[in-house]
Amino acid sequence: MxxxxxxxxxxxxxxxxxxxxxxxxxxxxxxxxxxxLAAIRATATEMTGALGSHPHLLAYAVKANSAGSIVRLLAGLGLGADVVSGGELELARRAGVPARKIVMSGVAKTNDEIDRAIAADILAIQVESAEEIERIAARARATGTRARIAIRVNPGIEIDSHAHIATGHDEAKFGVLRAEVPAAFERIDGEPEHLALVGLSVHVGSMMATPEPYRNAALTITELARARRQKSGSLEYIDFGGGIGIDYGNAPCEPPAAFAAAARTVLRDAGLSDLMLVMEPGRCLVxxxxxxxxxxxxxxxxxxxxxxxxxxxxxxxxxxxxxxxxxxxxxxxxxxxxxxxxxxxxxxxxxxxxxxxxxxxxxxxxxxxxxxxxxxxxxxxxxxxxxxxxxxxxxxxxxxxxxxxxxxxxxxxxxxxx
Ligand SMILES: Cc1ncc(COP(=O)(O)O)c(C=O)c1O
Missing domain, CATH: 2.40.37.10 (Lyase, Ornithine Decarboxylase; Chain A, domain 1)
Structure with missing residues (x-):
């Protein structure tokens, strides 16, 4: 065992x-x-199994543990990476994660980090503010490229965890407030030669014991995804983030596979089964x-x-x-x-x-x-x-x-x- x-x-x-x-x-x-490593492999395999035939990407949150032995193992199992710096981006690529399996989050990405992400043509830069969209557009214009971006939505949800690991409430520094998302859609669609909106993401914080808050956060962005689709706007993936808790010996947590199954159900019920599901597990894997x-x-x-x-x-x-x-x-x-x-x-x-x-x-x-x-x-x-x-x-x-x-x-x- x-x-x-x-x-x-x-x-x-x-x-x-x-x-x-x-x-x-x-x-x-x-x-x-x-x-x-066998324990990490077992959990990753269980999560993948719970997602079944649904098109998906488990983007391992490299910040949890950036050891090459771990990132290489997960890349070999077909997982991608959620990175939050130029360092993690390069590490994931050199550990064998294909660029199109990498998403980059982070509230204060530098121009150098943005340039690297655009040049590598990663799955998406997950933007965290209207201002960041402008900076990415300027970098793409300057280099004559088209940046693949996703909007990280701040759903305004409080989760039951330590204040330092809750990120989805409306006073947090993270994400674009839900009310501001339609304007962000318009802004991105207005410059198609340099910006491509490919995804929507959410991450409300860490140490969730049950899939319930995860599902609630997911529902906020599935609604936005449906609204976008109805207006025939493009979208390749939807990302429900990480935050799956583990039992540190004092409170039981549902297994990661239960979160994966819940995520899959949310998409099925929303009629979005063709959309690629991304999850960003960190802690629960390692x-x-x-x-x-x-x-x-x-x-x-x-x-x-x-x-x-x-x-x-x-x-x-x-x-x-x-x-x-x-x-x-x-x-x-x-x-x-x-x-x-x-x-x-x-x-x-x-x-x-x-x-x-x-x-x-x-x-x-x-x-x-x-x-x-x-x-x-x-x-x-x-x-x-x-x-x-x-x-x-x-x-x-x-x-x-x-x-x-x-x-x-x-x-x-x-x-x-x-
Ligand atoms: C954007 C994002 N995704 C994923 C994670 C991973 O969270 P966890 O290790 O709780 O699964 C974090 C953690 O801070 C994060 O900020």
Whole structure:
């Protein structure tokens, strides 16, 4: 069975092999991320299966984890990419994602990024404002090209998630307000030699537990798509975005395939079955596949707290500090026991705190921080003079690639040069 699990004795596994064995075989020091590619493959395959014969594109949100091993794997399974920078665009292309399977989002794309996207002839640049349409038109005019664009619609929907990961409400910086979309259609159609409207997209935020809010956001743009079609305006695809949640151990989430099935039903019911369906899953594909392994540096007992001190901190995994997110922290070699510890990292910030976790009577040598495959390494920093962590990629129980930490000397040399 792919992914993280424990055997009857409580040892942690990724697929067929214990995490301890993988750690030792990799030879990498902690903190280190380990990912099970088989788990990513299984989820991607389930999602694709749920979309069946409906024309579709799963555009993996590269921001969740930009590791080449992961992007190449997904490209090989036929997935595309949702990118948000010139860097991610180039990475996706060099990892083998065909240009016409790439969509580019982002509220502040630079002219250089726009030029690269136009030159690569990607599926679409997803525009986030009327002003951006003007900038793209100017770049296309200047280069004598025709830019393929989609409108990212802000549907004015609040979802039940942390304020920092909700993006679809009308005060957010993202997307073109729904009321302004007809004018955007007109503007784009008015310059057909340089602008082609090929899609409509929406993304309301992350960590949706059920397909309901996803469906509601989808309905807003299917209406717009139907209205456009009735006026015989062209459209190649409709993109319902990402935001599919996963169970971090405290709240169940419906599986990604249920979101895919709901999306397909929305299009069928709207009479838009011929329109290509794009989804932009990030977290749900990669988060459960990854663990961050940290060494226990020691303990510290005060009148109020029993701390477990790790060699991994908020620079390696910032989600708890940034969003108040909770990741399960468990002993590597045995299942969580009753004795609780407040688990903290070495960074000089009070926010460097992974929360209180059941660890057990003995102090473990290592802990695993679970479900760390998404927005873990990709958000890591070198804060406090701490080099980026290493990464290990596992498939079917065997290590298929390793990416060591650049290490302390590299950090010192670069900072001394600065
Ligand atoms: C436009 C867009 N698409 C897709 C995603 C991926 O979201 P998730 O990882 O929650 O699926 C994001 C996340 O920020 C996003 O901004």
């Amino acid at each position: 792919p992914g993280f699990r424990r055997d009857a004795q409580g040892a942690a596994y990724l697929g067929r092999t214990t995490v301890r064995e993988l750690l030792e075989r990799s030879g990498l020091p902690t903190p280190v991320y380990l990912y099970d 988060a459960p596949s990854g663990v961050l392994v940290a060494k226990v540096v020691g303990t510290k007992v005060t009148a109020r707290n029993r701390f477990l001190l790790l060699d991994a901190g908020m620079n390696d995994l910032v989600r708890p500090a940034l969003y108040g997110a909770r990741h399960r922290v468990e002993p590597l070699d045995w299942a969580p026991g009753a004795t609780e510890y407040r688990v903290v990292g070495p960074v000089c910030e009070s926010a460097d705190d992974f929360g209180t976790h059941a660890i057990g009577d003995r102090v473990p040598e290592y802990v695993v921080i679970r479900d760390a495959g998404a927005y873990g390494f990709s958000m890591a920093s070198e804060y406090n003079g701490r080099p980026l962590p290493g990464e290990v990629f596992v498939d079917d129980g065997a290590i298929v690639s390793v990416s060591p930490s650049p290490g302390r000397e590299d950090w010192i040399a670069r900072r001394l040069r600065a």
